[in-house]
Amino acid sequence: MSRILLTGGAGYIGSHTGVELIQAGHEIVVFDNFCNSHPESLDRMEQITGTTIRRVRGDIRNQTQIETAIRAHDCQAVIHFACLKAVGESGERPLEYYDNNVAGTLSLLRAMRATGVRTLLFSSSATVYGVPQDLPLKETHPLSATNPYARSKLIIEDMLRDIYRAGPEWRIGILRYFNPAGAHASGLIGEDPPGIPNNLMPFMAQVAVGRRNTLRVWGNDYPTPDGTGIRDYLHVVDLAIGHLSALRHLDTPQCLTLNLGTGTGHSVLETLHAFEKISGTTIPHEFAPRRTGDVASCYADPSQALAVLGWKAERTLDHMCEDAWRWQEKNRNGYRS
Ligand code: UD1
DSSP: OOEEEEETTTSHHHHHHHHHHHHTTOEEEEEEOOSSSOTHHHHHHHHHHTSOOEEEEOOTTOHHHHHHHHHHHTOOEEEEOOOOOOHHHHHHOHHHHIIIIIIHHHHHHHHHHHHTOOEEEEEEEGGGGOSOSSSSBOTTSOOOOSSHHHHHHHHHHHHHHHHHHHOTTOEEEEEEEOEEEOOOTTSSSOOOOSSSOOSHHHHHHHHHTTSSSOEEEEOSOSSSTTSSOEEOEEEHHHHHHHHHHHHHHTTSSEEEEEEESOSOOEEHHHHHHHHHHHHTOOOOEEEEOOOTTOOSEEOBOOHHHHHHHOOOOOOOHHHHHHHHHHHHHHTTTGGGO
């Protein structure tokens, strides 16, 4: 058992990981400024786990706040989820992205150095592979960034590699997520993006429940079997369990980089039909031009995570749709319902 600080722990991936950590016998401290999440998610996590969750309202750019939280709660490790993640917005407001994501991580790392905490899991993204040259994507694929959001993730990855080189006592896990989807099976926690969702699954769920009229399918002229984009959707609970496996593996100093994905790609239309079948709804949709920055196909080679951690995604696209639908139906307007 250890006590772990979760930056952004009230968010979509943070809340699901928090639940799995607690159920595996860890204690968590959620550090969040709720800029993109809702404190209600913490109440729901308490409901699922039957525990009280320590919570700190704070900003990762404030080193003192992080240090105080780590010391007050005697944390031994950090999982760093907190970041801004809207690709389009990052192009319009790059400073905010570099400030929150890059400067925020710097301040977190300084706080860790000051408090002697050397174990860190970082939420990276498949976005660091840029335009895929070879599929499936291996960890050795060249890295590049096509927007400030992606660049912020890449800069942080580089910072972490440098920190490990300079201080080989660090235990760092860089986890490159593919496309997290679905929700906790209880229907109590799930994805609740503020405003109009950028991502496919929450948008689709909101159309299915009648909150939005039509799904726009961005492009049907890609070189894929049905012309729509292919992604590696990964159940958020599988992803959460991946963090547990990675944390267990960080019992010795290292800088580990792993893909977390299923290895299987699904097109937008396949995903839409799966969601319609599971929800028993019809999802009105129309084809629209390609979205800037999108690629035709992106899916993982997850074999390293299996070899190193013994981790493998277990849940299928149908499970993701079923759980996303349960969450959306029970919480029509998300945590504000
Ligand atoms: C996006 C980001 C990625 C980020 C990830 C997690 C871009 C270009 N990429 O990944 O950097 O790490 O989210 O936040 O934004 N689609 C539609 N209609 C919609 C929404 C999506 O057709 O309303 C399609 C997209 O064109 C794509 C697929 O669905 O083919 C998945 O899109 P999305 O869920 O936004 O994920 P990514 O683009 O893979």
